[in-house]
Amino acid sequence: MPELLQDYVSRQAELRPNAIAVTLERSSLTYGELDQASSRLAWRLREAGCRRGDRVCLLLPKSPVAVVAMLGVLKADAIYVPIDLSSPAARLAPMIKISEPWGALIPAEAVTLLDEILEAIGNPPLVIGSVERDRLQGRQFESRFDMSEVDAYPGRAPEYRNTGRDIAHILFTSGSTGVPKGVVITHRNVITFVEWGRSYFGIEPGDRLSGHTPLHFDLSMFDIYGTHAAGAELHMVPPALNLLPHKLAEFIRSAELTQWFSVPSVLNFMAKHGVVARDDFPGLKRILWCGEVLPTPTLVHFMQRLPHVRFTNLYGPTEATIASSYYAVPECPRDELATIPIGTACGGEELLVLDANLNELPPGEIGDLYIGGAGLSPGYWRAPDKTAMAFLPHPRATKPDDRIYKTGDLARRGEDGLLYFVGRADTQIKSRGYRIELGEVEAAFHSMECLEDCAIVAVPTDGFEGNAICCAYVLRPGSAVSAANLRQQASRLLPGYALPMHWLAFDRLPKNANGKIDRPRLRSLFQHDTAMET
The missing domain is CATH 3.40.50.980 (Rossmann fold)
Incomplete structure (x- = not known):
């Protein structure tokens, strides 16, 4: 090393x-x-x-x-x-x-x-x-x-x-x-993950890796240094292709990539536009994603068309360096509403599901997700108070400097021993007296064929419901489905209290600098929209 x-x-x-x-x-x-x-x-x-x-x-x-x-x-x-x-x-x-x-x-x-x-x-x-x-x-x-x-x-x-x-x-x-x-x-933070990733994925000279994410986003560190570690080739994806799903697919073909790594929204974009053919990308060995939840229908779409490719879900915040857990999907999911695990800890990492007193929770119980191990950042630059709030002493410390990072995510450990992402702590809301996980609502909408993309957010209200569930959506080309039709379809998948109250149609969902859905922006738009209604 x-x-x-x-x-x-x-x-x-x-x-x-x-x-x-x-x-x-x-x-x-x-x-x-x-x-x-x-x-x-x-x-x-x-x-x-x-x-x-x-x-x-x-x-x-x-x-x-x-x-x-x-x-x-x-x-x-x-x-x-x-x-x-x-x-x-x-x-x-x-x-x-x-x-x-x-x-x-x-x-x-x-x-x-x-x-x-x-x-x-x-x-x-x-x-x-x-x-x-x-x-x-x-x-x-x-x-x-x-x-x-x-x-x-x-x-x-x-x-x-x-x-x-x-x-x-x-x-x-x-x-x-x-x-x-x-x-x-x-x-050392980066090298620890790179060494694990190179070994686990089998990256070697002759491999041709994608460089899709922008250089200020931590996923790009694996693109660059994972390539260098193996003596492989890094093929940077021109940013202009991000709005052109057919061109993205053609890039994978013409560059003869063996590995694709991106945020899920890019894969979702390609799947919804149907740009991947059966047995496409013959040289491609691996598709990796990280940064958001990949809709299960999108995963099914790719796995059905690319049976020769290995699919791996990676999870981890920037504060824990690139990724902290992984799950290699063993077979194509049969249920498009099934949850894909975030899996098990990468080499040198530790993931803990803890209660409010930092006690470890048994399988099945939802708690706060913490990360410890070799990828953990020393903290925030020139911000000791913020560092102290997010990086805590390890409850089972064996060394004085053992720490854990509070991700702000909720998770549970399954009976199978795998970790399952439940959602952000700030996306589990109460509406009309019911506790609702917005990620589950979003998963239901992602299963609808008429939608190209969607996002579910909540905004506070002055009414009895407490929080209003809002749906931002992009229709597939040629679809003329109304918000009322979407609500009717959703009612077959969700209880009435989990149905969105407000709807906004987009040609393309707003994204942040890292290519993820810009949820703060969506919340702001819905708050403005609902204010105009009153």
Whole structure:
């Protein structure tokens, strides 16, 4: 097992320097090129004053150059902070302010965005490097160097002092108060999962892995470092394809992928548009998903068409690094309302279902889901109070620093020993005196053939019901079903008290920066809609 994440590329550069490491459309880098380019960048960062533990914000689109930047920052003993270019400056400014960066690496397309961010946070002194071949000029900054200068530096990395316990990157997640939280992830956090995943999935040289998720989302860490660990090829998916299900399917075919990894909404999108044929994607070995619940009808759709593919459900929050549990689906489900387990703990991880007093609950009882083990983040960047609230002492600690993370999810352990996700603690609601799990309501709607996509949320009311259940939906092309028809169909699957009271039709459900359904946005839209009704 390597000590640091950049060691994976250095090792592959020695073993297979001419093998393709990463590709996006017409741009690609071999392992030798990736190792040398990132080493040269590390020397340039060091010369510019970057020191061990400094943060470098990466305002970069998904590309081979972005991977060079990540590795170059790590080889400089620094910490990279991937920033989502598609978000507005008002959302990004707090993230950059919290991370207190030494510098930033940007392309030409990020000049205006960075200007707006720097203006919003008071123009802190930053060393700006351009990943273009020319220095970039903004209103609030002047770039200090560009990538053409990097070529003059040595192709072997400078000596670094970091260890596996040092921070590799900081990933920002949305805070419940609207203030983003920077999740600190160490080299060892990522390497532990990567080593388990490479072994469990059997990733090897010759494999061709998808790079679908954006680089500020933790799933991309397995795409990148899982590829590097095995000496495989990473095929980055152009973001423009996310709105084109036929093109996504064609990408899997033409890239001859052996592994696909994404959030479930992408699979749902392809399934609902019927773009996958029987025995399609002959080279594909594995489909993995994580981040949301995959509707069982979508899983059935894929398993019926791709009997040669292995399907694995992964579960885990950012705070526990990529994923903490897994479940390899043994056969195609016969019941489209059946719940797919989140399974058992990945190597080095521990999942606990506990009551309010942190006592472990017996099988069948629903409780709060906690995670412990090697993937657990040290906490939130410069936020000790938030860290203390979410990361608690392990109730069965064997070492002083043993901790568990409260996921905010509800789960139960089945009689089969497997873990089952029940829902978010904040999505189990009371309406009209009944306790309702919104995930179960949503599963019923996902089984309807007339729907392309749907999401169930709840909004508080002043009435006797307490919370109003709301359904956001997207009809399949050619379908003319009304909300009244949907309610009638749902009444055959759900008790009357669990039926939605409010409905909104969409051409496409709103998604957040990680590709998940933007439920806070939906709740806001329903609250506005219901306010207009009164």
